[in-house]
Amino acid sequence: MTVTTFFWFDNKAEEAATHYTEIVPDSRVVEVTRNPDGSAFIVAIELDGQSYTLMNGGPGHPLTDAASVQLIVETQAELDGLWDALVEGGEPGPCGWLTDRYGLSWQVAPAALPELMGGDPTKTAAVATALRGMSKIDLRTLQDAYEGA
16 A cells, blocks of 8 residues: 555646755655646655655646645754745745645744643743744744743
């Protein structure tokens, strides 16, 4: 059995696949299935070992923020690089979420977030308040909120 996440694009699945695999380290386009006219129909990719399938299915099923790809990173530099590359041509959202130029939602978050959000309710509340005021996450600000609570 194989489990993969499947995304329906209007007509830019191959372009999106190339974009994503250039941004996310250790990623690649696995296979492109083409229509008789040569255009891409199905594009299989791996993003850091995770399998995704992108399809050019035409209009009628737009991507929404009800599902997103989550990237967990160790450092602020990684977070900044991924966020900046993905949000280019798209729109920032709250709390680390963004919508890219193709309409796919992403969350770029630090690995330390669960630790900062767990445990002491006073610290959790301080971190949550700081997080709600952010678009791109600033790890230092969250750590300062945690330590200052």
